Amino acid sequence: MFPKATIARFPMYFRVLTEYNHQNIALVSSEEMAQKLGITSSQIRKDLSYFGSLGIRGAGYDVAYLLAKIKEVLGMDKSRRLAIIGAGKLGLALAGYSGLKQHGLEVAALFDTDDAKWGTNNGPLPVFPLTELASQKEKLGMEIAVLTVPASAAQPVANLAVKAGFKALWNFAPVRLVVPKDVIVQYEDLVVGILTLSHHLARKFG
Amino acid sequence: MFPKATIARFPMYFRVLTEYNHQNIALVSSEEMAQKLGITSSQIRKDLSYFGSLGIRGAGYDVAYLLAKIKEVLGMDKSRRLAIIGAGKLGLALAGYSGLKQHGLEVAALFDTDDAKWGTNNGPLPVFPLTELASQKEKLGMEIAVLTVPASAAQPVANLAVKAGFKALWNFAPVRLVVPKDVIVQYEDLVVGILTLSHHLARKFG
DNA sequence: GTGAGATTGTGAAAATAATCACAAGGGGAA
């Protein structure tokens, strides 16, 4: 339905529209958004045109309406609960990251194999033994498993998550996971960004 | 010189080649890498062809040689030092992230405005007052500023970093920064990944 | 040295994405 490149930009639109909404701005033009986002206005109009005709010629886009549409397509019209597997530094940082909650993504629990981490010592969220993944998934209604474990543990942990019934994995380990094809994996690799930066730096200044 | 889409894949190649190198694998075919990375072999060959002809027909690619080439183009042939600005959870998680050091990226110091965080209490790395950014940059030879501050602080902090002489910023705040055009900014937005995942989840299961 | 088998490197074709340019409306003032 939507081109891939367009889908990749929806989160960006979501973010900026949420901001306008907070500021009680009712109408916004493609040109305004474009400046804020550093892309072209025609690209924005083209992207939004896949929804059909939802702007107002001569005026712009209704922020609340457009936001609702984008929320819908991003599946943010209902909130989703996450399980973070791996209560290391990254896992805890994500658990405490306010940006998630702001977007309707609620971390419900963490899991770890290390018994020293179990309990509620590490902050407001409970850390459960990894063996409880399946039972807590049911109890807490979690849909997305976040993998913040070492690379070597990623595949076995993914297997557990799949067995527990998770259909969506957000994987921070730099490993390609083998999963059944009805399971969606989103890869996140922090090193990619900085290596890209390093490339541009080297190219420009040596 | 290299197409953008190709550059975006270099970090991935870098990663997998490093792994082969560790395993003392001397030769690798495009097909092997393709399977590991989940892309097509012809795409790999096309990407690598921009270097000129560096494979061995009938055999594959020399891992060490190819890795050296990719390191060079990624600017990883020398190590680079980072300054993390914002010693919150994310900043500390990044500071302790071993993946950076493994790729020749060394966090030299953290900076924060909060005097409660100053010193060396938070781990092996010192946290300096933000006012010392410029002087420590010189002393420690840092090139890349990592912005792990709240969105509202990102622009002023970026201004400080630019004034201190940083030419490369790795920005985790969901804000487009205004900087002189000889300064490179790499944006990192953790929410994009999970929103994309949420989109696919909604599309598939509702 | 020779032949069989493997894998690269690369033009050409196809697919995807971005940009352009402007007609089609809508808003608002008088």
Add this chain to the structure above:
DNA sequence: TTCCCCTTGTGATTATTTTCACAATCTCAC
């Protein structure tokens, strides 16, 4: 209402990226 200004929506064009298909050529076994 009418006119002018503004911004959308979109075909057409251009640019970029991916895939295809196979000749070129290297390795290895004997």
